Amino acid sequence: MRRRGWVSFGDCLVRTADVKDCIVVGGGPAGLTAALYLARFLRSVAVVDAQEGRAGMISATHNLAPFPDGISGPDLLERMRSNAMRHGAAIEFGTVTAVERLNDAFRVTTDLWSRTARSVILATGVVNHRPPLSVMDHDRGLERGLIRYCPVCDAYEVRGRRIAVLGSGAHGFAEARFIRHFTSSVTLVPPDGGPDLARDGVGVLEAPMAALALSDRSVIVTLDTGATHAFDTLYVALGTSPRSDLAARLGVRRAAGGCVMVDAKQETSVDGVHAIGDVTDGLDQIAVAMGQGAVAATAVHNDLPANAPAQ
Numbered sequence: 001m002r003r004r005g006w007v008s009f010g011d012c013l014v015r016t017a018d019v020k021d022c023i024v025v026g027g028g029p030a031g032l033t034a035a036l037y038l039a040r041f042l043r044s045v046a047v048v049d050a051q052e053g054r055a056g057m058i059s060a061t062h063n064l065a066p067f068p069d070g071i072s073g074p075d076l077l078e079r080m081r082s083n084a085m086r087h088g089a090a091i092e093f094g095t096v097t098a099v100e101r102l103n104d105a106f107r108v109t110t111d112l113w114s115r116t117a118r119s120v121i122l123a124t125g126v127v128n129h130r131p132p133l134s135v136m137d138h139d140r141g142l143e144r145g146l147i148r149y150c151p152v153c154d155a156y157e158v159r160g161r162r163i164a165v166l167g168s169g170a171h172g173f174a175e176a177r178f179i180r181h182f183t184s185s186v187t188l189v190p191p192d193g194g195p196d197l198a199r200d201g202v203g204v205l206e207a208p209m210a211a212l213a214l215s216d217r218s219v220i221v222t223l224d225t226g227a228t229h230a231f232d233t234l235y236v237a238l239g240t241s242p243r244s245d246l247a248a249r250l251g252v253r254r255a256a257g258g259c260v261m262v263d264a265k266q267e268t269s270v271d272g273v274h275a276i277g278d279v280t281d282g283l284d285q286i287a288v289a290m291g292q293g294a295v296a297a298t299a300v301h302n303d304l305p306a307n308a309p310a311q
């Protein structure tokens with residue numbers, strides 16, 4: 001028997017008012033853009049964010065077109081959260097521990113609650129593998145631009161400087177080669193050492209790295225031979241791990257490296273589940289994450305029935 005105000009998903013009976021049109025997992029630039037669009041499409045949307053994203057690590061970004069003087073990641077996120085909330089999106093801080101399918105809907109669970117949604121957007125990002133530095137030194141290095149992660153974002157800021165790239169193999173060398181366009185002093189530092197395969201104007205330190213330290217203005221690399229090398233900036237090219245465990249448990253298809261695979265509308269291989277931002281394969285940039293958020297939100301909206309009551 002049907003009960004007014006309730007809707008059943010398989011064995012579950014849920015109050016209609018408690019079913020969200022969409023729950024967005026992750027409140028970085030990708031998730032918050034999707035939330036803004038969905039709220040402005042008059043959809044009920046909630047964002048759950050663990051606040052451990054890459055955007056929050058940015059001391060100042062200079063490649064976002066509307067901010068010629070730069071903006072910090074935390075400031076950008078705060079503006080995006082308040083804009084989404086102003087339009088009706090709910091934003092909660094917490095960690096989603098599971099997303100399960102219930103026939104035509106999804107049950108999303110955190111440490112504190114379980115809620116039901118008609119669709120889910122995964123915007124969980126990636127985790128950078130970090131260099132061997134204490135958290136305090138790492139954060140101080142980021143703040144001062146001594147430690148950097150993203151040459152596409154900010155190689156412009158270090159043009160002409162002495163740059164080290166901590167990484168190895170094809171990935172490390174490709175990053176060093178990219179930076180070589182901006183400065184004539186680029187040295188690849190393979191953490192475990194490696195043959196001197198210097199080419200294309202990129203130098204290589206052969207001996208394994210024994211220690212990494214920061215002074216006020218430089219990064220000091222000590223090799224196990226005892227030799228020390230000073231640089232103005234060290235780019236970390238140790239790779240990333242996509243946060244795609246929730247997607248994997250939902251049965252979503254992933255690429256070899258763990259990124260979530262999506263179609264042109266950002267939909268995954270599981271109906272009703274979209275993925276956006278760094279957790280998908282592509283250019284890991286704020287502008288790209290925002291664009292994907294807009295695409296996914298529009299697709300989610302178009303897949304849901306119209307809200308306005310019949311005349």
Ligand SMILES: Cc1cc2nc3c(=O)[nH]c(=O)nc-3n(C[C@H](O)[C@H](O)[C@H](O)COP(=O)(O)OP(=O)(O)OC[C@H]3O[C@@H](n4cnc5c(N)ncnc54)[C@H](O)[C@@H]3O)c2cc1C
Pocket residue numbers: 025026027028029030031048049050051052053054055056057058060061062063064094095096097123124125126128142148149150153154243246276277278279284285286287289
């Ligand atoms: C140091 C640094 C500087 C950068 N500078 C620039 C720059 O200048 N310009 C630029 O365009 N890009 C820059 N980038 C890249 C940029 O930060 C990312 O491309 C962008 O943040 C991707 O957005 P996102 O929303 O996909 O992921 P993120 O910003 O990483 O956000 C993902 C969010 O999801 C949350 N989350 C993950 N799992 C869960 C879960 N289970 N439950 C709840 N929440 C969860 C995380 O806590 C996080 O808050 C930089 C990156 C770094 C590391």
